[in-house]
Amino acid sequence: MSGPVNPADATTETADARHPSPPLVELSDSRSEQVGRIQVRRALPRKGRRTVGAWCFADHMGPADVTENSGLDIGPHPHIGLQTVTWLIDGQVLHRDSLGSEQVIKPGQLNLMTAGNGVSHAEERTGHYRGRLEGIQLWVALPDATRHGPAAFEHHAELPRADLDGAVATVLVGQLGDLVSPARHDTPLIGVDLDLRRATTVPLRVDFEHALVILEGEAAVNGTPIAPGQLAYLGLGRHGLRLDVRQPTRAVLIGGEPFPDPILMWWNFVARSRREIDDAYTAWAGRDERFGSVHSTLSPIPAPVPFWQQPG
Ligand code: MN
Numbered sequence: 001m002s003g004p005v006n007p008a009d010a011t012t013e014t015a016d017a018r019h020p021s022p023p024l025v026e027l028s029d030s031r032s033e034q035v036g037r038i039q040v041r042r043a044l045p046r047k048g049r050r051t052v053g054a055w056c057f058a059d060h061m062g063p064a065d066v067t068e069n070s071g072l073d074i075g076p077h078p079h080i081g082l083q084t085v086t087w088l089i090d091g092q093v094l095h096r097d098s099l100g101s102e103q104v105i106k107p108g109q110l111n112l113m114t115a116g117n118g119v120s121h122a123e124e125r126t127g128h129y130r131g132r133l134e135g136i137q138l139w140v141a142l143p144d145a146t147r148h149g150p151a152a153f154e155h156h157a158e159l160p161r162a163d164l165d166g167a168v169a170t171v172l173v174g175q176l177g178d179l180v181s182p183a184r185h186d187t188p189l190i191g192v193d194l195d196l197r198r199a200t201t202v203p204l205r206v207d208f209e210h211a212l213v214i215l216e217g218e219a220a221v222n223g224t225p226i227a228p229g230q231l232a233y234l235g236l237g238r239h240g241l242r243l244d245v246r247q248p249t250r251a252v253l254i255g256g257e258p259f260p261d262p263i264l265m266w267w268n269f270v271a272r273s274r275r276e277i278d279d280a281y282t283a284w285a286g287r288d289e290r291f292g293s294v295h296s297t298l299s300p301i302p303a304p305v306p307f308w309q310q311p312g
Pocket of ligand 1: 077079084121244
């Protein structure tokens with residue numbers, strides 16, 4: 001869930017934000033990737049689909065078997081310009097960061113770290129949990145107003161839940177009907193976990209664009225089946241989303257106001273220009289105080305040299 005982003009995920013050129021579209025179902029395949037010790041399926045970014053609202057990254061990790069001594073095991077690494085949103089459906093992970101946070105996360109809880117101008121963290125085994133691990137890590141691109149600001153960390157042990165008659169919806173970020181998540185968001189955003197038992201309609205904001213990631217099972221939208229390992233981009237302009245399911249299905253719905261700025265993603269950095277990425281790379285390589293330090297038994301992860309700095 002360190003989520004190094006490279007050119008296989010998306011072009012690193014800044015480009016015009018792709019014009020959001022009216023309601024549709026556009027499927028793209030995830031890319032398999034090893035992160036730490038665990039296999040992940042990267043649903044976002046994909047080529048041609050950089051953001052959904054301000055959501056700019058989605059790694060479905062696991063399911064995997066972990067032990068007291070071997071787990072996610074992602075050593076200290078830096079972030080800029082984004083928030084990490086971590087949500088587990090099975091298992092436990094220990095989060096440590098340069099703000100001094102030390103927090104075990106369990107299913108039903110949310111860890112949200114705001115990088116601002118710079119933060120570093122590690123995602124580790126807990127030292128006591130043994131069993132299955134499965135979850136999703138999402139990133140949110142920060143707007144100009146806060147992307148150079150201070151870092152912060154939140155843990156939410158409880159989140160609002162709604163019974164949608166056919167599904168239980170947990171509001172990770174934003175608002176669903178009357179339910180409001182306590183999690184910070186700096187742009188209009190929605191993130192919902194859906195535990196689906198039968199056909200359900202999820203109320204949506206018509207001015208948001210949305211996408212669906214299936215973790216387990218299968219759901220259909222307008223007759224188009226969506227399986228694990230796919231991102232279904234759903235466009236804008238929906239008042240509700242009808243999901244047809246024939247088996248127990250777990251999914252995450254993300255959405256928001258289309259993000260106005262073209263973003264540049266490289267490794268663990270979200271920026272607007274190569275200059276900003278270069279500066280972050282140099283600061284991490286030089287162990288600059290910009291990223292602080294993390295109390296961790298794992299070794300810090302070196303940043304890859306941005307490809308535009310490489311000779312040839
Ligand atoms: Mn990370």
